[in-house]
Amino acid sequence: MKRIVATVAVDNTYFSLDTDYSYAVPDELLNDIRIGSNVTVPFGKGNKSREGIVVELKEEDASKLKSIISVNYTALSEEMIGLALWMKSRCFCTTYDCLKQMLPRKYSTLKAKSERMAMLLVDDEDVISNLTKKQRIVCDLLLDIGCAGANEICEFCGVGIGVLKNLENNGIIKLYQKEIYRNPYNNVSVINNESITLSKEQKIAYEQNKKMLCSGGCGLLFGVTGSGKTQIYLKLIDDVINNGKDVIVLVPEISLTPQTLSIFHKRYGDKVAVIHSGLSLGERNDEYKRIDNGLAKIVVGTRSAVFAPVHNLGLIVMDEEQEQTYKSERTPRYNAKDVARFRVAYNKAYFLMTSATPSIESYSNALNGKYLLTTVNNRYGSAKLPKVITVDMKKEMKLGNKSPISSILLDHLTQTIDNGKQAILLLNRRGYNTFIACNECGHVITCPNCSISLTYHSYNNRLVCHYCGYSKRLDNICPSCGSDAVRYSGFGTQRIEEELQALLPNARILRMDADTTSAKFSHERLLEQFANKEYDILIGTQMVAKGLDFDDVTLVGVVNADNSLYDQNYTANEKSFDLITQVVGRAGRRDFEGTAIIQTINPQNETVEFASNQDYIGFYNNEIMIRRLMIYPPFCDIYSVTFTDINENTAALCAKSFFDRLVELNSNDYADIKLVVLGPTPAKISKINNTYRYRLAIKCKNSQRVRQMLINILKDVNKNKIYSSVRISISLNPPDIS
Numbered sequence: 001m002k003r004i005v006a007t008v009a010v011d012n013t014y015f016s017l018d019t020d021y022s023y024a025v026p027d028e029l030l031n032d033i034r035i036g037s038n039v040t041v042p043f044g045k046g047n048k049s050r051e052g053i054v055v056e057l058k059e060e061d062a063s064k065l066k067s068i069i070s071v072n073y074t075a076l077s078e079e080m081i082g083l084a085l086w087m088k089s090r091c092f093c094t095t096y097d098c099l100k101q102m103l104p105r106k107y108s109t110l111k112a113k114s115e116r117m118a119m120l121l122v123d124d125e126d127v128i129s130n131l132t133k134k135q136r137i138v139c140d141l142l143l144d145i146g147c148a149g150a151n152e153i154c155e156f157c158g159v160g161i162g163v164l165k166n167l168e169n170n171g172i173i174k175l176y177q178k179e180i181y182r183n184p185y186n187n188v189s190v191i192n193n194e195s196i197t198l199s200k201e202q203k204i205a206y207e208q209n210k211k212m213l214c215s216g217g218c219g220l221l222f223g224v225t226g227s228g229k230t231q232i233y234l235k236l237i238d239d240v241i242n243n244g245k246d247v248i249v250l251v252p253e254i255s256l257t258p259q260t261l262s263i264f265h266k267r268y269g270d271k272v273a274v275i276h277s278g279l280s281l282g283e284r285n286d287e288y289k290r291i292d293n294g295l296a297k298i299v300v301g302t303r304s305a306v307f308a309p310v311h312n313l314g315l316i317v318m319d320e321e322q323e324q325t326y327k328s329e330r331t332p333r334y335n336a337k338d339v340a341r342f343r344v345a346y347n348k349a350y351f352l353m354t355s356a357t358p359s360i361e362s363y364s365n366a367l368n369g370k371y372l373l374t375t376v377n378n379r380y381g382s383a384k385l386p387k388v389i390t391v392d393m394k395k396e397m398k399l400g401n402k403s404p405i406s407s408i409l410l411d412h413l414t415q416t417i418d419n420g421k422q423a424i425l426l427l428n429r430r431g432y433n434t435f436i437a438c439n440e441c442g443h444v445i446t447c448p449n450c451s452i453s454l455t456y457h458s459y460n461n462r463l464v465c466h467y468c469g470y471s472k473r474l475d476n477i478c479p480s481c482g483s484d485a486v487r488y489s490g491f492g493t494q495r496i497e498e499e500l501q502a503l504l505p506n507a508r509i510l511r512m513d514a515d516t517t518s519a520k521f522s523h524e525r526l527l528e529q530f531a532n533k534e535y536d537i538l539i540g541t542q543m544v545a546k547g548l549d550f551d552d553v554t555l556v557g558v559v560n561a562d563n564s565l566y567d568q569n570y571t572a573n574e575k576s577f578d579l580i581t582q583v584v585g586r587a588g589r590r591d592f593e594g595t596a597i598i599q600t601i602n603p604q605n606e607t608v609e610f611a612s613n614q615d616y617i618g619f620y621n622n623e624i625m626i627r628r629l630m631i632y633p634p635f636c637d638i639y640s641v642t643f644t645d646i647n648e649n650t651a652a653l654c655a656k657s658f659f660d661r662l663v664e665l666n667s668n669d670y671a672d673i674k675l676v677v678l679g680p681t682p683a684k685i686s687k688i689n690n691t692y693r694y695r696l697a698i699k700c701k702n703s704q705r706v707r708q709m710l711i712n713i714l715k716d717v718n719k720n721k722i723y724s725s726v727r728i729s730i731s732l733n734p735p736d737i738s
Contacts, residue, residue, distance in 0.1 A: 004030060006068060007056035008041055009084070009095035016718035018094040020055060024062035029071050033057070036076040040069040053099050055081050076102055077309065079346055086342055090707065091332035092714060092730040098332050102307045103288075114177040116150040118142065118164055121174055128172075134159045135167055142173065150175060190269040196235045199228065205374040206232045212350045212372055213239060213315065218341060220321070220366040221354040223376030224385065224614060225585020226549075229354045231380070233317045234267065236352070241271070241297055245314025245349075249300045250336060252323030252546070254278050254517075258524040259548060260319070264300055275301035275308060278520060303328060306336045306343070313347040316340045320546055321353035321362055322578055324571075324735035333731040356585060356616070357578040360627060361634040361733075363620055386556065386587040386594030388612045390603045404491050405499055409557050409597045413500075416555040417507055417536045421592065423555035424548075425500075425539045426583045427493050428563050430455070430513040434490030436463065443480035451687040457515070458494050468689040496539050496559060504537075512540035545583035554594050556587040561600040561608055568684060569736050570632045573607045577619050580611035631676070633733055637702035639710065640695060640737045642683065644727045648692035654723040655680035655694040661713045662698070670709045675700040684736075697737045 004025040023041050025033055033039070035054055043050040047066070053075055076084075076099065084098035091098065120142035122128070128139045137157045142148065148156075150164055157163075167173040198206055209219055213236065223229045237247050251260050254276050264272045273287045273296035290296045292309040299308040303326055306316070318326070318340060326336040337353070344351040353362060353371070366373035379385060391406045401407055416423050434455050436445040446453050447465035454463035456474065464471045476486045491499075493513045500509055512526050523543075530538050531550060538544055558580055565576045580598060588594020600608050610619035628635055641658060645651040659680055666673060679696030686693055700706050710730060717723055 002059050003062040004033075005058055005060050005062050005065065006033060006039070006054045007058070008039060008052040008068070009055050009099055010041060010043055010052040011050050011096055013094055013096060014718075015092065015094050016715050018096075020095055021052075022062075022065055024065040024067045025057075026067050029068060032071040033068070034074060035078050036074050036081050038072040038075040040072065042066050042069060052096070053081070055085060055095060077311070079343070080307070080309070082346065083307075083339065083342055087332055087334055087339070089704075090338070090732070091334055092707075092711065093332045098334075101304065101332065101334070102309070117147055117176055117178045118150050118153055118167075119147040119174045119176070120172070122172055131167075131172070132163075134163050135172070138163060138167060139172065191266040193267050196231050196238075198231060198235065199378075199380060201376050201378060202228050202232050202380070205376055206235055208372065208374050209233075209236055209350075209352060210239060212352075213243075216344060216348045216350055217372065218344070218351045218370070219353070219372035219374065220358060220362055221352060221374050221376070222358055222363070222366070222616075223354070223356060224379060225356045225582065226379040226385075227356070227376040228380035229356075229376060230263065230319075232376070233352060233354060234263070236315060237298065237317070240314040241268075243314060245312045246310035247298045247314060248305060248308055248310065248316045248340075249298065250305055250316065250318045250326070250340070251300070251302060252320045252325045253302060253543060254523055258527050261300055264298060268298055270295075271297045273299050273308070275299060275305040277302065277304075278523070280520075303336045306339045313343060313349045315349055316344055316351045318351070318353045319355075320582075321355045322357055322359040322574075323546075324575075327731075327733075327735055329731065329734065331729065333729065333734070335733070357581050358616075360574055360620065360623055364624065364634045384588065384593065385614055386584060386596045388584060388596045388598065388614075390608065390612050391597060391599045392603050393599050393601050403499055403503070404496060404559055404599075405503060406597075406599055409559075409599065410503055412555055412595060412597060413504060413507070413537065413557075417504065419554075420552075421554040422530070422533065422535070422550060422552045423537045423557065424544055424550075424553055424583065424586050425496065425537060425557040425559055426542070426545050426579070427491070427496055427539065427559040428541050428579065429490070429492040429560075430466075430494070430515055430541055434492050436486060436488050438478035438481060438483060439485040439487050440483040441478060441481040443478055445479070445486070449687070449690045451685055455492065456488060458498065459515070467685070491560075493539055493541060500537060500539070507537055508535045509537045509539060510535035512538060512544055514541070517543070542579060545579055545586070548586055550586070552592070553586055554588055554592045556583055556594070556596045558583060558596070558598045558600075561598050561611075562602060562605075565602075565605060565607060570627070570630065571735060573619075573623055573626075577607050577611050577616075577623075580608065581614060581616070584611065584614065631699060636699045638733055638737055639698040639700065639702075639706075640731045640734045641680075641698065641710075642729045642731075643680070643694040644691050644729070645725055646691050647725070648687075650723065651692045651694045651726055652680070652682075654717065654726040654728070655696060657720065657723065658713060658717050658728070659696060661716055662709075665709055665713065670705065673700065673703075673706055673709065675706075695737070702732060 006023050006025050007020050008023055009020050035057060037054045039052055039054055040049050041052050049069060080102045084095055087098040088095045120139060128136060138153055138159060141157060154161055168175050205221060212219055221229055240247050273291050275287055291299055299305050328334050340351045365371050391408050396406045413423055436454060436456060444453050447470050449470050450465055450467045452465060452467055454465055457464050461474050462471045463474060476484050478486055493511050497509055497511045510526060510530055517523050529535060561580055564572055584596040587596050598612055606622060643651045643655040676699040677696060680694050683693040683695045714728060
């Protein structure tokens, strides 16, 4: 007998077994169930109740199927269900893993959040005077303020909830539930919504992109730092909002959120919702509800904001599109760019990426016509690109300067502070010393849980692992030979801060790295202090390199431009060029001339020279030639397969088994697929938190056939009980494949 059957993505299922599950829909639930419904179903031999999401409804024979227990509420739209199924086919995970990305926490958190309130029903002093002392204290408070939260009353008056319940039973007060939105950015109001004035060059780019708002598709807005790309996409956002549609604006990391939010709050007020990991779970849930209920029309956030439940999407903007943080390295391993492209195609909307240093792949796609390419070549207004000075640190050392601060940088810092201006220094290493070894036996002090050296942090006098969090007190004793000949080398942000304080004792120095920004809203607080000129010098890791705009910053210094140049990864040059170019662009963004100083041990390096000259086109032409010769993206796709286990031998054998099966299938059923396999080998960091990691890389052209082959291999390997403990993850075009 045919009945309505629901295909349900069930919580806590394994990828190797995941096919989603069919359940019969009881007649009494037919009016309530729909695609996207949260349901409770019996699962497994014990028929234990589990939650799930309906991903399909169809009519078929249901005689052998279990029935859905209950329909709880509608959790997701059909768009999001379609997106989850699309992601599942590309991210090598369960449907449920993908669905979880679209909800702020768990389904129960989507239910209305409320606060118990108390309101006084009587104001007769004779009645109140006959109450107990504690009851009178509560009534006196409510006489003053009218109504208040029950928990606040109990805390303020020093009474228990029983006092309030007794007052309610006697008809003195009323207790009721009030839904509340926990907004982390309260009391925002529109300050500046004036029409934006564009330069001739900006206007051309704006008009070209405006045409795409109607037709949809993807675009790349490429402009030098300080060229006013933000004004262009703000004007586009005005158009979208005026047409009654919604906007998502993506930024690569939390450090860029404060200044971006300031711009949006001043222009759009409480129409703006925020989604990023710095919010509490309650705040994220309530921002989600404001978006879902149509109270917010513009969503600003980091990678996960691409899943915001807007209902009338007109535009997605991805600022600093080249940033690797848009690629998730946790299950599901999605790229926010791919998700954005899916959503704009579904909604017939427009996806605009912006950058001064576009990724090689994006710029190549734009040149090949896959994206609309618009360019802004000049800085906005009278601002000019900064003068760039490259300092050879080898010469500094020959002259006897052993400090990480060159004499040239020190002179410019002194002049900058004397002139009442500010400086930003970039060093993409936190901590004090980054390499610790024994002079006696050569032993490197490493983390016992990870194959990585420990970093010395001076503020707590401890050695710390930046991967697993292990730390130990500094004792200067070699754990290998017992000598006290331990030496410290390399330098991080803490060391630079101390060095500068000694060289410039009157300078007010602010350090911004992962150690100083762990508290909630710490990014906002630190950047606001710097903007208010409470500090002269801002030292930081890459979080100070991009997107920041300060009127009085006239000097930028790159303390060590060589940090990422020699990384064992095909993207090393691109990362280095991006970081140097972006931080150089922080200088001289208004009417004041800016200077950038790049310290390096290899000033003749091509990447350093291109970055010094702010020459993206030259860098791109050089890099694309190397990528073509080496067959790297955009001339291929790369799947990175990682095998992780507490037993190194098991991880290695599993990687070998995967490789052997790959070779077998590629020789038979999938012989039409051209691919190159590198590995398997131990990963660059072969042990993290006491688990061993092996990796292989597959160069190919991504297609449904390739994905199906990998899924078959993954399921075959997972069937072998020997490898049941091995965690296998597959990621397409990850930032790091070494």
